[in-house]
Amino acid sequence: MRLRNLALLMYLVVFWGLLRNPKYEIIKEFYVDFPCLTSRDKHKMLECERKSESELSSSSECSMTSESRSSFSRLSFELRSSPENLSLKPHRSSDLAYSTIRSATFARKTGLTSRDFQLIRRIGSGDIGTVYLCQLANADEKCCYAMKVVDKEALAMKNKVQRAEMEKKILKMLDHPFLPTLYAEFEASHFSCIVMEYCSGGDLHSLRHKHPQKRFSLSSARFYAAEVLVALEYLHMLGIIYRDLKPENVLVRSDGHIMLSDFDLSLCSDAIAAVESPSSSPDPTPPQNHRSSRPPTTSLSCLFHRFFRSKKIQTLAPNNLFFVAEPVTARSRSFVGTHEYISPEVAAGGSHGNAVDWWSLGIFIYEMIYGGTPFAAPSNEVTLRNIVKRPLTFPTHSPASLLEHHARELISGLLNKDPNTRLGSKRGAADVKTHPFFKGLNFALIRSLTPPEIPGLRRPPTTTSIHHPKIEEQSNAFDYF
Template sequence: MYELLRDSDGEIGSETLNSSQSSMSSDSCSSFSRLSFDALEIPAKASYSQESFALKPHRSSDYAWEAIRSATFHRKNGLSFRDFKLIRRIGSGDIGSVYLSRLRTHGAGEDGCYYAMKVVDKEALALKKKVERAETEKRILKMLDHPFLPTLYAEFEASHYTCVVMEFCSGGDLHTLRHKQPGKRFSLSSARFYAAEVLVALEYLHMMGIIYRDLKPENVLVRSDGHIMLSDFDLSLCSNAIPAVESPDSSPDPTTTSSLSSTSRARTRSSSSLSCLYNRLFRSRKVRTVSMNRRFVAEPVSARSCSFVGTHEYVAPEVAAGKSHGNAVDWWALGIFIYELIYGRTPFSGETNEATLRNIVKKPLFFPTESPASASEVHARDLISGLLVKDPATRLGSKRGAADVKTHPFFKGLNFALIRSYKPPGIPSLRRVSSCHERLKKSSSSKFDYF
């Protein structure tokens, strides 16, 4: 699979990237580039403020987060590159590389917590006109606070490099793990689990007004506890999401739709407006007395973009056809994602990238076998068919987002609110450890064999 990019002016770039080299994938290199490594050994300019360390609720007992906070409080100018030891490269792209790194802590000897450090070459970034993309990703990372999304631990500059320190996922990515499964595909129960966690992550992103636009197995990483984490947000689109309370059997409130359109045109709301409006809605007498079958919806339905971004096999028909697109592209990508997990391949793949795009626009959806093997597969196919509707206006999720997708029979009996406590699928190659400290104790003997 390859990624294709179109700049904001609408021109398609000639550059392609191998998508199996995701930003924190399990691929590794045997040695560093000595020139690049030495260039980083220059006193770094910290870019910290005390507000950077406001405690993230879902990280309240996280050893890695506390290690960063503790180390920072002992530095007058914040953390720098010298506070980390680079162990080896675990991913690379066209503008930088990702390294497995360890925090050097005073009085801890060789102890320290592992992180993924994304090192971006600012000169290459400027030459390829991708500065805005990199800034968008950093801005998004600072906004996120969710169990299935990355935690930004630190950021600083070293020479002409920008360094971003994030969570390290020892389980690799779902693309690599799928190839280790029998038949190179996941069981229906495993696919259901991963699809549900990705769905919850997309719901949070859309509630924040973020359209992901890069969902694929290579970007779905697996933590040491078996739960997922989405990665790579440089292709994401930031917009506005206006919350509403709707009945599942009715169309959106016309007044809400009107308000959404006018607000979207004005583009004056900040990210804090979401929580403010949420509070106003739920403090109103009308909402307090609402029936239990109503649902909270916060989907960026008005967001539009003409940028041609994504991975060929995962782009939606409206993108492949060169039309503008919005939130519905993520729900199309979710359909492709589930199809690939279950059947081991994507449904519209052609011999060339051009053939793939033609298939996405024109070819009907087919499944490998005529008849599903079980009732669960019947539901899986129905969900995939709803997500892979070529018309974005009628695609499942395009109106109410995750609120509609969650109610599909494929997820029946699944408590999305408690999915973080569900036992993940058993993956023999995955090392599950209770804390970063335990992983450190075993590192000398394991030699990182979970890569």
């Protein structure tokens, strides 16, 4: 224990020396902004930077909390599920719909209820619920929202209550520009309601069918694939395996950017966080239990191990490092997903992990470019058999351009039937992003790029009676309201 404390003290001395050095910027960037630190720890690190050298030697506030020491090397979705984090979504701070509903929420000490919303029309339905377009009843700003209504009694009969709870749990964790924002949740009789942002552009499945030959151009497919890739990277960083990627679940906002939806089939696990250089080779056999396979390490020792294991740290720039957080140890045997998008390991009835999302990304890109999925058949049974046994083929023998050639290479890597060697299975998005298909694309600035199509702001729909005959014919869910 004495040697450990001495080593920690040496790390602090060296770290302070680096802060005093003009070349410390790279360490500051990755250390202060490292996602697995709590906001309190990040604040303390920034305060440490501002303190003078004399203050640092006498201050005890710059030490990390014991909680973050034990969890620095892994990411858990529980880090974002605390109540203080649920009330603020920084990525929606400039969104009028978000600020409006927050104001309404704070005005009601008991929280929003069904009576605070005015239903307009049904806009979709899924396996566990129906989605309605709605507005705040007494708000000055008539912003549109999507309300998903789940009949808990019906779900209980289908043994799907856990799926609805999983989706709600995940939505509370998310704060990302390409993922949905949970605005409100409440119970109404035997119905459970969640209010999310509304995407006026529909979904990519409907959008693709409006194009010639029902497929996107290569540049459009590249853009949508890149945004989906960034969204998957964030989910995997939180230990969430999506397991339901398909064009129907990729919605288009009014500004043309995408948003993933439907998380009731997702799997929650843990992710191991690391900063690696391109020369770092991923472990071909990930440990079954990463807690027992690694020696106990403090947050500072973890940091210095990452940065000082290379003798070329002085020459490294942020562009030469990769942030890797992939739930490689997650395992499930559930048969979930859409048949044409199911991976071979799921179709064969075996266990699966994070690699299923990268397989789905390959099918997704293939469908956007070629207008259909590669293993589709007249029946689900034949489709699953094709996924397991039939080799991947493309509509034409030769690609028409260099970009299509790169697209085929990427699809082939993602549609590797062996999940252990599939592209993305070890280092996730860090490996997929470097593929030549995405060459020249700045993922950090992708939100500032102009999307291929911009639906634009649509005129708010006229409010209609919630007892519309067509709605009543589909479901009596809103009789309560």
